[in-house]
Amino acid sequence: MYEQVSHSLLNxxxxxxxxxxxxxxxRRFYTRLGANFYSxxxxxxxxxxxxxxxxxxxxxxxxxxxxxxxxxxxxxxQIDLEREKDHNWFxxxxxxGMALYTDGFADNLKGLESRLHYFQELGVNMLHIxxxxxxxxxxxxxxxxxxxxxxxxxxxxxxxxxxxxxxxLQKRNILLTLDVVVNHTSNEHEWAQRARQGDxxxxxxxxxxxxxxxxxxFEQNMPEIFPETSPGNFTWDExxxxxxxxxxxxxxxxxxxxxxxxxxxxxxxxxxWSNQGADIIRLDAVAFLWKKIGSTCQNEREAHLxxxxxxxxxxxxxxxVLFIAEAIVAPVEITKYFGExxxxxxxxxxxxxxxxxxxxxxxxxxxxxxxxxxxxKSIPNKLERATWLNYLRCHDDIGLGIDDADIRAVxxxxxxxxxxxxxxxxxxxxxxxxxGLPFGHNQKTGDARISGSLASLVGLQAAIESGxxxxxxxxxxxxxxxxxxxxxxxxxxLLYYGDEIGTLNDCSYLDDEHKAHDSRWAHRPNxxxxxxxxxHQSGSVEQRIFNALKKMIAVRKEIPAFADFNNRELxxxxxxxxxxxxxxxxxxxxxxxxxxxxxxxxxxxxxLTAVSHALPMHNAPIRDLxxxxxxxxxxxxxxxxxxxxxxxxx
Ligand code: GLC
Numbered sequence: 033m034y035e036q037v038s039h040s041l042l043n044x045x046x047x048x049x050x051x052x053x054x055x056x057x058x059r060r061f062y063t064r065l066g067a068n069f070y071s072x073x074x075x076x077x078x079x080x081x082x083x084x085x086x087x088x089x090x091x092x093x094x095x096x097x098x099x100x101x102x103x104x105x106x107x108x109x110q111i112d113l114e115r116e117k118d119h120n121w122f123x124x125x126x127x128x129g130m131a132l133y134t135d136g137f138a139d140n141l142k143g144l145e146s147r148l149h150y151f152q153e154l155g156v157n158m159l160h161i162x163x164x165x166x167x168x169x170x171x172x173x174x175x176x177x178x179x180x181x182x183x184x185x186x187x188x189x190x191x192x193x194x195x196x197x198x199x200x201l202q203k204r205n206i207l208l209t210l211d212v213v214v215n216h217t218s219n220e221h222e223w224a225q226r227a228r229q230g231d232x233x234x235x236x237x238x239x240x241x242x243x244x245x246x247x248x249x250f251e252q253n254m255p256e257i258f259p260e261t262s263p264g265n266f267t268w269d270e271x272x273x274x275x276x277x278x279x280x281x282x283x284x285x286x287x288x289x290x291x292x293x294x295x296x297x298x299x300x301x302x303x304x305w306s307n308q309g310a311d312i313i314r315l316d317a318v319a320f321l322w323k324k325i326g327s328t329c330q331n332e333r334e335a336h337l338x339x340x341x342x343x344x345x346x347x348x349x350x351x352x353v354l355f356i357a358e359a360i361v362a363p364v365e366i367t368k369y370f371g372e373x374x375x376x377x378x379x380x381x382x383x384x385x386x387x388x389x390x391x392x393x394x395x396x397x398x399x400x401x402x403x404x405x406x407x408x409k410s411i412p413n414k415l416e417r418a419t420w421l422n423y424l425r426c427h428d429d430i431g432l433g434i435d436d437a438d439i440r441a442v443x444x445x446x447x448x449x450x451x452x453x454x455x456x457x458x459x460x461x462x463x464x465x466x467x468g469l470p471f472g473h474n475q476k477t478g479d480a481r482i483s484g485s486l487a488s489l490v491g492l493q494a495a496i497e498s499g500x501x502x503x504x505x506x507x508x509x510x511x512x513x514x515x516x517x518x519x520x521x522x523x524x525x526l527l528y529y530g531d532e533i534g535t536l537n538d539c540s541y542l543d544d545e546h547k548a549h550d551s552r553w554a555h556r557p558n559x560x561x562x563x564x565x566x567x568h569q570s571g572s573v574e575q576r577i578f579n580a581l582k583k584m585i586a587v588r589k590e591i592p593a594f595a596d597f598n599n600r601e602l603x604x605x606x607x608x609x610x611x612x613x614x615x616x617x618x619x620x621x622x623x624x625x626x627x628x629x630x631x632x633x634x635x636x637x638x639x640l641t642a643v644s645h646a647l648p649m650h651n652a653p654i655r656d657l658x659x660x661x662x663x664x665x666x667x668x669x670x671x672x673x674x675x676x677x678x679x680x681x682x
Pocket of ligand 1: 173174176177280284316317358427428
């Protein structure tokens, strides 16, 4: 959009551009800058317009984008152009992701490169490699306490290794997702160290306070993220002689985005990793980006504006790169990270579907889908050109991010119900087959979250302990049932490394003093390649899970109705054990798919006439696209065995 104030500022900026930028032929950069500048200006002005140095900061912003554009490779610029033309490319059902720790999976980046065939064997074509940036030896929060944002951690390799990996990934058409931890740095980051030594400019990169006056005001409304290990939101730094805001661990200093220098630095870092070949950047803890006294300091409007500004700037320099919002917040808040009041996504194109994840775990524990329906109905439709990451497990704990009103609406009392779920998954509940561990228990509020691997949470560990074949079968069925629901829901399914071979909890973390207090390490395994070999042994648990997932992925890729265009209808039935939704293809109405899942331990029946509108040619024989077989019918009713699913079509 053309607007005079911003346009004349843009003219001034271009006039003053550094000669080394001016002499470059960067026509496409200028076109994109012109197209986005009004929006960039408005956001930048809203956030920083009150400052005397506003124009100088705007100049730095544009020069930062231009420099990174100049250093972007021709290959990546070509990919940008292709993606601009095919802008819905990531909504396709072709993409299937996996998240992993480099060292946990393959020691280092070179090892990972040598294992790429494993992903191809399974059909995974989007890798999320968890933080690879330099972080301290002990206090690293699994890589999320970064001490150098521009360097690969030398324990896993260097930039050359990453470059080589990127080349191989591109050849194989596998997307790369990298983390940029935007909310905080390690206390060993250079900025923090300089702040400690009294550098005022660097102190301004963080929230520092000489006494408790302001911190105490903040504390009145801020929840605690790691209440057991890092209570409170501020840490006293002896050397600096000041309090510093540390919302997560006491060694993670929150960055101060009310300082434009911080914004520009972090944008530069995002563009730097985009230029190293990341297709997708996962922005960590985005809900926390703006701090305001009197608020919870989460989901503030300015946090959204910062993301919009990051997106606008990234579109100028690296328009093919997507953002993932890691915002594990209340259901109604999550969709806002696609961009509020927009038609197309204008913040992050992808967001973790933490609500679906939590609701699926509810359905497993209760063996019914009542809350799953209710919770999903409360989520607003996502924007166009936006999609979900659907996942069951990740490197973090399971938080029960379910709306209290929804819990009440299906007849449970929220506090009691949450307690039941925690007890069920952490083995307190007598009949539970789950072997999870509590995480983040807050004695003041009673809140808790859950750690544990997928297989251990659905009973595989207990079944192996008891040696009961039937229990092993049930847990394998659960693993497949849950995966079938993230593969078919709409969005990118994100598998978690090890789940494809039924990896159990790994308690070796208890022997490491830096990990022992953090039960999330129970599900951050060192991948067991010997067990993975068993995927070739017929009848082994590993083979049953791996092969089934491989098949599910292959079938998913063949079903256009599984692409994500808000083309889903939840179908609520009287039977609470069944979860049913239809996926339709707007171009080819007859090629829809009816997804049917049974969360119960007993077979359930589905009257096909009740779902006939979702199977338009319901007189034709129905087929399960996953198995390729006709499912069992009894008196015109479909029979769904315990913990099983169908992807039905005609
Ligand atoms: C994100 C990460 C989590 C980490 C936190 C603080 O939520 O996923 O592992 O502990 O940020 O950095």
